Amino acid sequence: MSTPQAEQPGKSFRILIPAEQIRVRIQAMGKQITEDYQGKRIVLISVLKGSFIFLADLVRSIALPVDIDFIAASSYPTSSKSTGTVRFVMDAEIDIQGRDVLIVEDVVDTGLTLEMICARLMTRRPASLKVCTLLNKPSRRVAHVPMEYSGFDVEDYFVIGYGLDYAERFRNLPDIGIVDDLEKSLKRNLEKELVRV
Ligand code: IMP
Ligand code: MG
Numbered sequence: 277m278s279t280p281q282a283e284q285p286g287k288s289f290r291i292l293i294p295a296e297q298i299r300v301r302i303q304a305m306g307k308q309i310t311e312d313y314q315g316k317r318i319v320l321i322s323v324l325k326g327s328f329i330f331l332a333d334l335v336r337s338i339a340l341p342v343d344i345d346f347i348a349a350s351s352y353p354t355s356s357k358s359t360g361t362v363r364f365v366m367d368a369e370i371d372i373q374g375r376d377v378l379i380v381e382d383v384v385d386t387g388l389t390l391e392m393i394c395a396r397l398m399t400r401r402p403a404s405l406k407v408c409t410l411l412n413k414p415s416r417r418v419a420h421v422p423m424e425y426s427g428f429d430v431e432d433y434f435v436i437g438y439g440l441d442y443a444e445r446f447r448n449l450p451d452i453g454i455v456d457d458l459e460k461s462l463k464r465n466l467e468k469e470l471v472r473v
Contacts, residue, residue, distance in 0.1 A: 282448040285436065288456045293428055295450040298410075298438060299333070301427050305408065306337025309378070309425065317341040319377045319402075321368050323393065324348040326382030329439035329447070330410045334380060345370045349389050362392040377402040382439055383411040383430075387419035394421060411435065411452070 309318075317340065322331040324346050335342060348366035377397060384390055390407060397405055408425035415432050436442050437449030
């Protein structure tokens with residue numbers, strides 16, 4: 277029986293980070309986290325929806341007791357200057373007071389989403405709060421957010437696959453890549469479109 281294939285985004289799809297490279301990098305990140313938190317039990321808070329595949333792979337490469345929780349936020353870009361406002365859609369349930377917390381993010385772009393999430397979680401007085409992101413777009417940063425663990429730096433492309441979507445599609449692609457046409461159309465619609473995170 278042949279393996280079913282995810283929906284393909286078309287001819288202009290260009291792979292940036294192949295699945296095998298993602299797998300190897302995440303194993304190294306998990307190993308590092310295991311060493312850094314030796315003897316501790318950590319809480320991983322995954323930022324939905326984009327980080328669900330990353331979380332699933334990361335958690336299986338961490339050899340520590342882990343609690344898992346989820347948070348969901350949406351950003352509404354109000355201008356091309358990236359002064360987006362962030363709205364919380366779903367909150368985490370685990371009591372994190374006095375706990376070592378690691379936020380698991382798919383991509384840090386302007387940093388505004390993460391800044392708000394960190395501020396919100398800090399009011400609950402965790403013992404520590406750190407960030408683990410699969411992708412980082414340093415050229416787009418507006419808010420300064422410290423990232424303890426970062427998988428790959430990417431240029432200012434709109435990327436899809438491995439959990440990341442374009443209008444809710446292509447999350448199930450095994451590789452991370454870009455589609456030139458999608459990028460153009462996204463830029464055109466940025467002012468009026470709700471971008472789901
Ligand atoms: P920020 O608030 O600008 O850092 O935006 C972060 C959120 O926007 C991420 O959690 C993603 O879900 C989403 N996002 C940013 N860049 C991309 C991308 O290239 N592809 C898909 N989603 C993205
Ligand atoms: Mg996200």
